[in-house]
Amino acid sequence: MTAPTFDVIAIGNAIVDVMAPAEDATIERLGLAKGGMTLVDTARAQELYDAMGPAKEISGGSAANTLAGLAALGAKCAFIGQVADDQLGEVFAHDVRAGGIAYATPMRAGDPPTGRCLIFVTPDGERTMNTFLGASQFLPPVALDETLIASAAVLYLEGYLWDPEEPRRAMRRAIDVARAAGRMVAFTASESFVIERHGDDFRDLIAEGMIDILFANEGELATLTGESDFEAGVAKVAANVPVLVATRGPHGAIAIAAGKRAEVAAEPIAKVVDTTGAGDLFAAGFLSGHVRGLPLADCLKRGAICAAEIISHYGARPEGDLKALVAARTG
Amino acid sequence: MTAPTFDVIAIGNAIVDVMAPAEDATIERLGLAKGGMTLVDTARAQELYDAMGPAKEISGGSAANTLAGLAALGAKCAFIGQVADDQLGEVFAHDVRAGGIAYATPMRAGDPPTGRCLIFVTPDGERTMNTFLGASQFLPPVALDETLIASAAVLYLEGYLWDPEEPRRAMRRAIDVARAAGRMVAFTASESFVIERHGDDFRDLIAEGMIDILFANEGELATLTGESDFEAGVAKVAANVPVLVATRGPHGAIAIAAGKRAEVAAEPIAKVVDTTGAGDLFAAGFLSGHVRGLPLADCLKRGAICAAEIISHYGARPEGDLKALVAARTG
Numbered sequence: 161m162t163a164p165t166f167d168v169i170a171i172g173n174a175i176v177d178v179m180a181p182a183e184d185a186t187i188e189r190l191g192l193a194k195g196g197m198t199l200v201d202t203a204r205a206q207e208l209y210d211a212m213g214p215a216k217e218i219s220g221g222s223a224a225n226t227l228a229g230l231a232a233l234g235a236k237c238a239f240i241g242q243v244a245d246d247q248l249g250e251v252f253a254h255d256v257r258a259g260g261i262a263y264a265t266p267m268r269a270g271d272p273p274t275g276r277c278l279i280f281v282t283p284d285g286e287r288t289m290n291t292f293l294g295a296s297q298f299l300p301p302v303a304l305d306e307t308l309i310a311s312a313a314v315l316y317l318e319g320y321l322w323d324p325e326e327p328r329r330a331m332r333r334a335i336d337v338a339r340a341a342g343r344m345v346a347f348t349a350s351e352s353f354v355i356e357r358h359g360d361d362f363r364d365l366i367a368e369g370m371i372d373i374l375f376a377n378e379g380e381l382a383t384l385t386g387e388s389d390f391e392a393g394v395a396k397v398a399a400n401v402p403v404l405v406a407t408r409g410p411h412g413a414i415a416i417a418a419g420k421r422a423e424v425a426a427e428p429i430a431k432v433v434d435t436t437g438a439g440d441l442f443a444a445g446f447l448s449g450h451v452r453g454l455p456l457a458d459c460l461k462r463g464a465i466c467a468a469e470i471i472s473h474y475g476a477r478p479e480g481d482l483k484a485l486v487a488a489r490t491g
Numbered sequence: 492m493t494a495p496t497f498d499v500i501a502i503g504n505a506i507v508d509v510m511a512p513a514e515d516a517t518i519e520r521l522g523l524a525k526g527g528m529t530l531v532d533t534a535r536a537q538e539l540y541d542a543m544g545p546a547k548e549i550s551g552g553s554a555a556n557t558l559a560g561l562a563a564l565g566a567k568c569a570f571i572g573q574v575a576d577d578q579l580g581e582v583f584a585h586d587v588r589a590g591g592i593a594y595a596t597p598m599r600a601g602d603p604p605t606g607r608c609l610i611f612v613t614p615d616g617e618r619t620m621n622t623f624l625g626a627s628q629f630l631p632p633v634a635l636d637e638t639l640i641a642s643a644a645v646l647y648l649e650g651y652l653w654d655p656e657e658p659r660r661a662m663r664r665a666i667d668v669a670r671a672a673g674r675m676v677a678f679t680a681s682e683s684f685v686i687e688r689h690g691d692d693f694r695d696l697i698a699e700g701m702i703d704i705l706f707a708n709e710g711e712l713a714t715l716t717g718e719s720d721f722e723a724g725v726a727k728v729a730a731n732v733p734v735l736v737a738t739r740g741p742h743g744a745i746a747i748a749a750g751k752r753a754e755v756a757a758e759p760i761a762k763v764v765d766t767t768g769a770g771d772l773f774a775a776g777f778l779s780g781h782v783r784g785l786p787l788a789d790c791l792k793r794g795a796i797c798a799a800e801i802i803s804h805y806g807a808r809p810e811g812d813l814k815a816l817v818a819a820r821t822g
């Protein structure tokens with residue numbers, strides 16, 4: 161096993177977020193599941209966009225957000241994800257590369273266009289996401305650079321990509337490649353609806369020992385384990401993954417590794433502006449510590465710091481100097 | 492003369508801003524004129540975009556920004572400007588319409604793409620703009636809906652549009668239409684370099700009595716009048732325009748109308764985050780009072796309030812509730 165060239169390589173949806181503030185009444189009138197993520201087709205995306213106020217476009221995508229945080233913290237990162245050959249595809253590719261992340265997946269010609277996520281942000285800071293996957297669901301197995309995957313210490317995968325068929329097959333292949341090279345596989349459950357549809361797949365992966373690091377929030381853990389009690393869910397999964405990270409929003413997070421447990425409180429912030437990317441950046445902070453071999457509690461603390469930064473402003477890509485924030489708050 | 496259907500109709504460049512923070516050293520290394528606006532071609536735009544950090548896309552365009560402010564303040568507005576039939580064109584059109592502004596200029600097929608402005612924002616909040624005009628410079632005279640123009644109390648024009656030939660002719664025609672209908676013509680000088688190139692045109696328009704309301708900042712006034720002394724410049728122009736509004740950034744603004752002069756200090760704000768759109772929103776606030784027949788000092792106060800809101804966050808489109816802000820601060 162050779163020394164890894166990259167710290168983390170991620171495979172994820174390549175998405176540009178289209179974000180606008182919205183009142184709770186609008187969420188209700190449009191029939192949206194507040195706080196959730198829903199997949200939408202072209203017609204529904206257009207309907208929702210028409211109903212949306214003046215917006216901002218900010219690159220997103222769960223795993224890509226995590227990499228943006230990791231890269232800002234000094235990790236060497238690479239991304240694989242599919243955009244179309246259009247303006248939003250250029251925007252996504254620019255933002256990933258400008259963050260110092262290696263990204264070489266060729267743009268895909270023709271329809272559908274680059275994926276986007278219409279995000280309504282209510283005054284309480286909660287985000288309601290409506291994702292038009294577009295080109296990202298056509299990530300072909302051939303787009304996987306297997307040498308690249310084998311060269312990263314951690315392969316990071318988002319559950320969202322399990323939904324479309326082509327990327328799902330690509331992800332399974334990527335796991336095999338990473339494991340054959342002796343690398344770690346990290347997985348984020350992404351969203352309860354993904355687990356409802358593909359939970360058996362995820363549970364199989366866990367049971368087969370394919371997942372080294374699992375990220376899930378409270379709701380996802382419940383869906384994954386069928387346990388409504390948080391601790392019961394934790395116990396069920398922790399037995400089968402070397403590292404489990406379970407986040408609880410404002411109630412902090414816990415991690416269990418090699419039978420040891422650590423906890424962290426949420427970092428205090430002045431105002432929750434937009435929760436988009438909270439889980440993604442928690443994962444970034446945690447992994448940034450994990451790849452350096454830091455103790456579990458320190459990894460959690462980094463996760464909490466990064467999550468706090470991202471929810472203090474619009475958008476799921478870090479704005480503040482994460483390195484400086486982590487340095488200031490971890491002493 | 493029939494009662495106007497719209498308060499303000501504006502003709503301007505249809506631009507999406509691409510904004511990213513940058514250090515002063517980057518501005519210098521890229522050879523940018525800090526604080527200014529420079530027109531760039533495709534190659535230079537690509538070069539600058541490649542050098543830019545992760546960015547956000549937020550609709551812009553000087554006159555469109557002013558309308559966004561006016562509409563937020565309750566004015567009935569319409570916009571004329573040219574986008575291409577592409578994703579950024581859709582973004583621009585959506586954001587204008589979502590702000591409640593009537594906008595019916597057909598998208599233009601083929602190259603060039605929708606105009607964009609690459610904006611580097613330094614830690615002091617100063618913005619350095621690099622504009623790729625794209626489709627906006629091909630606004631054809633036929634795009635002017637003359638009935639619409641004649642139906643608005645104020646025709647608002649941006650100097651930026653004087654630079655490309657087709658829009659320049661369209662603007663001259665629009666002025667004739669508005670004046671024939673007995674409407675007011677408001678004009679923003681936009682930027683010193685525009686005045687350097689088209690100052691004779693602007694001075695002719697003023698001398699011919701074609702401009703009822705002129706907006707200019709200190710630097711633009713100096714270029715327009717050839718007077719380096721602010722008061723000398725004011726005196727020179729005020730004699731020929733019914734309403735002159737001259738802004739001085741952190742030093743507030745003055746207005747002169749019918750021989751009367753009013754002044755306003757800049758509104759205090761916690762931190763200047765991004766000065767993009769300061770002049771545009773000052774104009775919005777001022778005009779919102781002017782179309783209601785408010786006293787000059789009140790119009791200026793509204794301008795200062797709107798300018799303060801826009802420089803307290805990224806982007807040149809209002810985020811705060813301008814109506815509430817104005818209500819709270821004008822008593």
